[in-house]
Amino acid sequence: MIRPNKLRQLLNEDKPSLCVRVNSLWPDVVEVVGALGIFDYVEFAAEYAAYDMQGMDNFCRTAELAGLGTMVKLDQDPRMWLAQRAIGSGFESILFVDCRTKGEVEHCVRICRPDTPQDGGLYGAAGRRIGYGSSGHAEYSQALRDVVVAIMAEKRSLVDDLENVLAVPGVDMVQWGPSDYTMSSGLQRGDPAVKEAERFVVETSLAKGVAPRIELETLDGVEYYLDMGVKHFRIGNDLSVLRRFWQENGSRLRDMLGQA
Secondary structure, three states: OOOOOHHHHHHHOOOOEEEEEEOOOOHHHHHHHHHHOOOOEEEEOHHHOOOOHHHHHHHHHHHHHOOOEEEEEEOOOOHHHHHHHHHHHOOOEEEEOOOOOHHHHHHHHHHHOEOOOOOOOOEOOOOOHHHOOOOOHHHHHHHHHHOEEEEEEOOHHHHHOHHHHOOOOOOOEEEEOHHHHHHHHOOOOOOHHHHHHHHHHHHHHHHOOOEEEEEEOOOOOHHHHHHHOOOEEEEEEHHHHHHHHHHHHHHHHHHHHHHO
């Protein structure tokens, strides 16, 4: 029996979701997040991390045991191989990065969908974790239909064509990406045009019925997004939390040692 897709259920029921990002496949971290009983799913930032296929399998096994859904953020190439192996490991959502055109987004959706006459997807009958215990092609295909497809709205060309992009069937979530947007636009982070673009992405996504997702490092300013109607957030990641702790407390202790 294939487990229900937790993030898909939340989206279908129009309920909010809360996520933690980690840069490691260490299962203990996933268990800690699950034990808190606060978060709905955990995201593995594969775009920034080292990993292997066995580690991906064990990450998803641990999340399932901990009652968490899963998302993976992947590099832009090779999209198809990476995404399908991640889905095969048990990841319930794929966050695609660096899309620049509507055609690329359409391809990302097809990558995740079953290769059936009615779906027209590119995911075939591969014997991976996602298929273990399934009752046959019907259940297996439905699990692939339930995979949540999330797209980073981070390239200027994609944001400029966002209304057409959001018309692509199968796009479930859109996440604003300010760093890539500023780079691809030739802007600096403090430029007012960047905040205007973010608001455009959020408001356009909501108007088109696609869930916007926002990354937060702290809760400063979260009311701004709540007032706009954002319900889906990723808060913090393991490396930034550790870095902030070490920097703040290490600097204080170093100063104390210098005064002794």
